[in-house]
Amino acid sequence: DAGVIQSPRHEVTEMGQEVTLRCKPISGHDYLFWYRQTMMRGLELLIYFNNNVPIDDSGMPEDRFSAKMPNASFSTLKIQPSEPRDSAVYFCASSLGGFNEQYFGPGTRLTVT
Amino acid sequence: SQQGEEDPQALSIQEGENATMNCSYKTSINNLQWYRQNSGRGLVHLILIRSNEREKHSGRLRVTLDTSKKSSSLLITASRAADTASYFCATVTSYDKVIFGPGTSLSVIP
Numbered sequence: 001d002a003g004v005i006q007s008p009r010h011e012v013t014e015m016g017q018e019v020t021l022r023c024k025p026i027s028g029h030d031y032l033f034w035y036r037q038t039m040m041r042g043l044e045l046l047i048y049f050n051n052n053v054p055i056d057d058s059g060m061p062e063d064r065f066s067a068k069m070p071n072a073s074f075s076t077l078k079i080q081p082s083e084p085r086d087s088a089v090y091f092c093a094s095s096l097g098g099f100n101e102q103y104f105g106p107g108t109r110l111t112v113t
Numbered sequence: 114s115q116q117g118e119e120d121p122q123a124l125s126i127q128e129g130e131n132a133t134m135n136c137s138y139k140t141s142i143n144n145l146q147w148y149r150q151n152s153g154r155g156l157v158h159l160i161l162i163r164s165n166e167r168e169k170h171s172g173r174l175r176v177t178l179d180t181s182k183k184s185s186s187l188l189i190t191a192s193r194a195a196d197t198a199s200y201f202c203a204t205v206t207s208y209d210k211v212i213f214g215p216g217t218s219l220s221v222i223p
Contacts, residue, residue: 104155
């Protein structure tokens with residue numbers, strides 16, 4: 001298996017633009033997690049899905065953030081409109097069976113100017 | 114302090130020495146996990162210890178958990194330059210919240 005795949009790896013956009021981050025979890029995993037990592041706040045869980053259903057989105061910072069998982073092999077995290085304070089590395093992770101060993105993707109480094 | 118707070122923030126040792134990192138947390142947990150992150154990469158799972166376990170080993174890694182003190186330690190024995198990375202503890206609470214600490218930056222000098 002190729003592991004968790006994220007795209008793009010780097011994204012530079014201007015404030016106000018829509019940003020879409022993509023994730024392909026490991027085949028067979030039933031949990032998918034979206035995290036954000038910054039120097040100031042560390043690694044924060046934004047939202048997680050179980051069997052494609054959003055379970056807890058309490059970590060999503062604002063209504064500008066939304067996430068979907070239309071099928072077991074694809075998820076998106078969208079920011080609309082983007083702001084400079086959204087600049088961070090966004091990680092997707094997947095696991096089998098819940099909050100145990102999570103497999104992280106390489107991350108998307110987002111810069112909003 | 115936060116749930117899942119590592120100590121020290123940074124550690125520098127010589128190759129071959131042992132490295133010990135500590136993690137403290139506040140609320141009850143189901144399990145505690147340690148992850149490694151190399152610069153610019155995603156996190157890699159190292160080891161998971163459940164709340165009813167006290168010690169686990171994996172290769173050169175040894176993790177202990179003291180639920181009465183709400184603390185855990187990660188010991189890396191016979192360190193190598195390749196162990197240079199940031200190490201994070203993640204606590205999974207009984208209400209299905211996973212919280213990562215700020216991490217310990219380990220430098221192993223060849």
